[in-house]
């Protein structure tokens with residue numbers, strides 16, 4: 001196992017995925033990349049200034065979340081990199097995995113806004129469908 005990519009969206013489920021990712025990364029002495037994707041806002045009803053404001057708030061929130069993750073892992077025997085992307089979450093996560101040649105992608109089963117009645121969230125299910133490396137979905 002060389003490189004691990006974990007997808008984090010600020011949800012409890014992605015916190016569990018991160019925890020598992022850290023355990024595995026330590027065990028395999030594998031470098032860990034944490035990716036968080038800021039989704040594009042497609043709502044046509046919102047005016048441009050609101051769109052910019054929401055987008056800035058999301059960006060700020062994501063930066064803080066990534067900063068917290070880095071700080072929480074600072075003392076651990078693990079090489080951690082955090083990356084923030086913008087766009088379609090599943091697409092950007094898969095693209096990040098391809099570019100870094102990830103050997104394993106780890107994601108939570110659910111995210112922030114999903115319907116729990118589904119076995120898998122929409123992002124994690126698209127990752128499982130399209131990834132070219134093994135995927136671990138953490139419940």
Ligand SMILES: Nc1ncnc2c1ncn2[C@@H]1O[C@H](COP(=O)(O)OP(=O)(O)O)[C@@H](O)[C@H]1O
Nearest residue numbers: 007008009037107108110111114121122123124
């Ligand atoms: N914007 C995102 N950035 C990074 N990872 C994400 C993002 N959205 C979802 N994920 C990953 O996918 C997992 C499942 O989320 P998702 O499929 O969006 O479920 P839901 O449909 O319940 O929101 C999350 O726990 C996280 O690991």
Ligand SMILES: [Mg+2]
Nearest residue numbers: 111112113114
């Ligand atoms: Mg989601």
